[in-house]
Amino acid sequence: MIEPSSITGLILAGGRGSRMGGVDKGLQPYHGLPLALHTQLRLAPQVGSIMLNANRNLGAYESFGVPVWPDPPGLSDFAGPLAGFLAGIERCETPWLMTVPCDTPDFPLDLVARLAAAAEREDAEIAMPRSPSEDGSLQAQPVFCLLRCDLLESLVRFTHEGGRKIDRWTAQHRVALVDFDDAAAFANANTADELRRLEAQQG
Numbered sequence: 001m002i003e004p005s006s007i008t009g010l011i012l013a014g015g016r017g018s019r020m021g022g023v024d025k026g027l028q029p030y031h032g033l034p035l036a037l038h039t040q041l042r043l044a045p046q047v048g049s050i051m052l053n054a055n056r057n058l059g060a061y062e063s064f065g066v067p068v069w070p071d072p073p074g075l076s077d078f079a080g081p082l083a084g085f086l087a088g089i090e091r092c093e094t095p096w097l098m099t100v101p102c103d104t105p106d107f108p109l110d111l112v113a114r115l116a117a118a119a120e121r122e123d124a125e126i127a128m129p130r131s132p133s134e135d136g137s138l139q140a141q142p143v144f145c146l147l148r149c150d151l152l153e154s155l156v157r158f159t160h161e162g163g164r165k166i167d168r169w170t171a172q173h174r175v176a177l178v179d180f181d182d183a184a185a186f187a188n189a190n191t192a193d194e195l196r197r198l199e200a201q202q203g
């Protein structure tokens with residue numbers, strides 16, 4: 001069994017937040033807490049330890065009490081979420097890394113347990129959730145990614161060759177997909193309005 005203690009959680013807060021006017025999304029208030037701290041508190045019971053990936057306001061993130069790593073040098077600035085994956089996998093001291101974006105505050109409380117069970121059952125190197133899209137078809141949510149840390153070399157190669165899309169990279173490996181029924185759990189806030197709407201729904 002893949003125990004929580006063998007999984008490091010990585011909160012991805014390294015984006016530009018351009019659709020939110022360029023603000024540092026992880027520091028925007030959500031129910032009175034910075035969004036990334038809310039994410040951290042939801043993820044903490046599901047994993048053994050936590051790290052955070054951010055590229056701005058590092059001191060503010062450090063005040064959450066977990067290690068904070070910016071995107072590694074060698075890639076272009078703001079190269080996308082895979083740069084955050086790379087920052088995490090390079091620092092990860094457990095066999096598995098679980099990435100979670102900072103802008104999806106209601107992600108499932110059983111997310112990591114279900115992905116870990118599927119990875120184990122299917123002998124997969126990566127597990128990711130799927131959730132229903134508006135037309136009812138199931139859509140992968142690759143920013144939520146449970147991955148083996150021995151994929152480091154593969155990820156270095158892919159990103160240094162200019163690869164940026166998560167699903168293009170994961171397609172090179174054995175992936176387990178886990179279906180969740182609750183589409184709302186994967187609703188993410190890309191604009192300030194979307195963030196206020198999520199906050200009101202989950203009041």
Ligand SMILES: Nc1nc2c(ncn2[C@@H]2O[C@H](COP(=O)(O)OP(=O)(O)OP(=O)(O)O)[C@@H](O)[C@H]2O)c(=O)[nH]1
Nearest residue numbers: 012013014015016017018019078079080084101102
């Ligand atoms: N490390 C890192 N993470 C990123 C980068 N771009 C996006 N992310 C993260 O990937 C997740 C999904 O990001 P998006 O909502 O698509 O992008 P964003 O940059 O936050 O916002 P937009 O600029 O409006 O697209 C979030 O957790 C972001 O923090 C990046 O260049 N580096």
Ligand SMILES: [Mg+2]
Nearest residue numbers: 103188189190
């Ligand atoms: Mg987003």
